[in-house]
Amino acid sequence: MANLTIDISGPRATVTLTRAELRNAFNDEVIAELTAAFQTLGARDDVRAIVLAAEGPAFCAGADLNWMRRMADYSRAENLADAGRLAAMLRTIHDCPKPTVARIQGDVYAGGMGLVAACDIAVAVETAGFCLSEVKLGLIPATIGPYVVRAMGERAARRYFLTAERLDAAEALRIGFVHAVVPPERLDEQVDAIVRALCQAGPAAVAAAKRLVRDVADAPLDEALIARTVEAIADIRASAEGREGVQAFLQKRKPQWLA
Secondary structure: OOOEEEEEEOOEEEEEEOOHHHOOOEOHHHHHHHHHHHHHHHOOOOOOEEEEEEOOOEEEOOEOHHHHHHHOOOOHHHHHHHHHHHHHHHHHHHOOOOOEEEEEOOEEEOHHHHHHHHOOEEEEEOOOEEEOOHHHHOOOOOOOHHHHHHHHOHHHHHHHHHHOOEEEHHHHHHOOOOOEEEOHHHHHHHHHHHHHHHHHOOHHHHHHHHHHHHHHHOOOOOHHHHHHHHHHHHHHHHOHHHHHHHHHHHOOOOOHHHO
16 A cells, blocks of 8 residues: 555554654544555454554644645535545544554644544553644634544633644543553553454454443443443354363363454
């Protein structure tokens, strides 16, 4: 692919944005390539975790300037189609059945915030900056909004959507937008540790746990939700992986997925 590389090493897949000279800003081609990459990797049985990384000083600066120039002349119908493709990409990453980790080595702006928010786990270097800059251009972070609000919470989003202030990594960590902040020389060590933890767990259980978070996060705590959680644990206890995991624990041996 012209704008990214895919590397598979054992159970880990790494998708790396390679437009360093353009601060890894995305356009319609990047959107299509990311969508295809996560669809393909999400369907592979041998892939247990996916890392989203980038080359150069920035993780992702949002929309490519040339793409923005083209969009300036788009009709409303063309804008709807274009935004729809971006929304589909974010949904594909968010709903990927495999756990996803954003490896943030540099600044994250505008649409790049959506990429980070769509991933399950985010690790950033302490020098990274974050910004929802859309209102400075007379725009709003609409397409990325559902993911960013879920990642940082409504209260923080009320501030940063409206002010377009730059967040440092410490603030991004404080509001929960990223899970860990480390010195640059420890970034890969931290990402590797998270990937190892993901790959130690039962693959079907990880996928089911990811669905569980999505299903219960905004659901009312009512009888229907309780019934769904009861069914979920009953189903996985009765599954082949669930039975194997419990037996391995009781017999003090490694489960088959680690053998």
